[in-house]
Amino acid sequence: MPCQKSGKNRDRHQFKNLAGFSGLFHGVYTRHGGVSQPPFDSLNVSWNVGDEEERVRCNLLKIQAEMGVDVVVGSPQVHGDEVHIIDEAAVSSCAGHHPLLITPPGDALVTRLKGVGLLIKVADCQSILLLDPVSEAIANVHSGWRGSVAEIVKKTVSIMAERLDADPSSMLAAIGPSLGPCCAEFVNHERELPKSFLDFQVRPNHFDFWAITRRQLMDAGLKEENIEIAGRCTVCEKENFFSYRGLGETGRLASVIGWKPVH
Numbered sequence: 001m002p003c004q005k006s007g008k009n010r011d012r013h014q015f016k017n018l019a020g021f022s023g024l025f026h027g028v029y030t031r032h033g034g035v036s037q038p039p040f041d042s043l044n045v046s047w048n049v050g051d052e053e054e055r056v057r058c059n060l061l062k063i064q065a066e067m068g069v070d071v072v073v074g075s076p077q078v079h080g081d082e083v084h085i086i087d088e089a090a091v092s093s094c095a096g097h098h099p100l101l102i103t104p105p106g107d108a109l110v111t112r113l114k115g116v117g118l119l120i121k122v123a124d125c126q127s128i129l130l131l132d133p134v135s136e137a138i139a140n141v142h143s144g145w146r147g148s149v150a151e152i153v154k155k156t157v158s159i160m161a162e163r164l165d166a167d168p169s170s171m172l173a174a175i176g177p178s179l180g181p182c183c184a185e186f187v188n189h190e191r192e193l194p195k196s197f198l199d200f201q202v203r204p205n206h207f208d209f210w211a212i213t214r215r216q217l218m219d220a221g222l223k224e225e226n227i228e229i230a231g232r233c234t235v236c237e238k239e240n241f242f243s244y245r246g247l248g249e250t251g252r253l254a255s256v257i258g259w260k261p262v263h
C-alpha cells in the first residue's frame with residue numbers, strides 16, 4: 001500500500017497556553033486525514049487494535065513529518081503509573097518499530113531533548129500535555145480512570161521537578177479531548193473510584209474527570225490559570241475522535257508534544 005504524501009495538514013486540537021512557544025509542536029489529532037480503513041478510519045496510530053500494520057506506519061510517518069522531529073517515542077500503555085524519562089540513554093535503549101521508538105511499558109513520557117516527539121494513544125482516556133518553560137521539560141501523560149486513581153499526573157509533575165529541575169508553579173498543562181462529564185458513567189464507582197472523587201460527581205454515577213485532573217495538577221503545585229481543558233468529549237464527538245465507549249472496535253488518536261531539533 002503506497003504511503004502517499006499529502007500536502008494537506010491534518011487537523012489537531014491545539015491549546016492556547018502551549019501555542020506561541022517557538023520550536024514546540026503539540027496537539028491532539030482528530031481521527032481524520034489518515035489511511036486506515038473502517039472501523040479504524042482513518043488516522044489510527046495503534047498496532048494493537050486490529051488495523052493493518054502498514055497503514056498505521058503510514059499514519060505515524062505523516063504525523064512525524066508534520067511534527068518535524070527526528071524520532072517519535074511511544075510506550076505500551078498499561079493504565080499504570082510508570083513515568084519514563086526520555087534522555088539520550090533511554091532513546092538508545094528503546095526498541096525500534098519504525099517509525100516509533102518503543103519504551104518499556106508505561107503511561108507517561110518526559111523529556112528535555114530537542115528533536116524527540118512524545119506520543120500517547122487515546123480513545124476516551126485523557127492525554128495531558130505538560131510544559132515547564134523554564135527548564136524546557138515537556139511531558140505527555142496517558143490517564144484513563146485508572147490513571148486518575150493512581151494520580152499519574154501528580155507523579156509525573158513530581159518527577160519533572162525532582163529530576164529535570166522543572167518548577168510546578170511555572171508549568172503549563174493541557175488536558176486533551178477525552179471522556180467528558182456528560183458521558184463518564186461509572187456504575188461501579190463505589191468499588192472502582194476513591195471516595196474523594198465523589199466531590200466531582202456531577203449527577204448520579206457521572207464524574208468530571210477533567211476537573212479531577214485539574215485538582216491533581218493543582219495539588220502538584222500548578223496554578224489554576226495555567227491549566228487548560230480542551231472541553232471536547234470524545235464520546236459526544238465520535239465523528240471527529242475515536243471513542244472506545246462510543247464505538248467499541250475503533251482506532252486510537254495521536255496526542256503529541258515535542259521540541260523541534262536544533263540543527
Ligand SMILES: [Zn+2]
Pocket residue numbers: 179180181182183233234235236237
Ligand atoms: Zn459526552
